[in-house]
Amino acid sequence: EYTVRGFDLRTIGPQDPYTGLVLGGNKSLLVNGEQIIHIAGPVRLILFYDAGQVRDMGQPFSWWEDITHVIPLPTPLLTDPLATIGISDPLVKPVIVTTGKRSAFKTSTGAEIRFFMPVLNVPFRLIFAYNPQRDGVLNHNLQPQSAFQFRFAVGTTF
Secondary structure, three states: OOOOOOOOOOOOOOEOOOOOOEOOOOEEEEEEEEEEEEEEOOEEEEEEEEEEEEEOOOOOOOOEEEEEEEEOOOOOOOOOOOOOOOOOOOOOOOEEEEEEEEEOOEEEEEEEEEEEOOOOOOEEEEEEEEOOOOOOOEOOOOOEOOOEEEEEEEOOOO
16 A cells, blocks of 8 residues: 555565465565545545566666576376375475567556545555566465455555
8 A cells, every 4th residue: 555556565575486385585675656636635646657677785776577487397297105205395496488578667557546534644546557577476364465456454655
């Protein structure tokens, strides 16, 4: 709700190439654009465009990132449960293949309705967002990020 509005918190960032889980990062780049339309009194309609990316130390910000796929190791026809080398060997890893490039920036666009509480002066926010560049992003249930998001939030953007 406070960065790239169409994505779950902590779902954009460097990923483990084998599992796809987000590892987290130490630096972020964020761009927000808003058009505020006053409707009536404390109610406002906001049209927004957000873009951002997260990187770890030593990783530069870039326009493009690799699309990778993991090729699993073949399962042997005969397995020995007493063997110490093979599929269970932690030194043997599946092969990671790069198949293309995609935008490193994750973007979101949509509309938001803000209602400012008169006494508290804190906005209640209804956010409807569309995520055009959601490839490779998993939500907190480890499912691919959906195209449309609807959120309720309290507080300001910045």
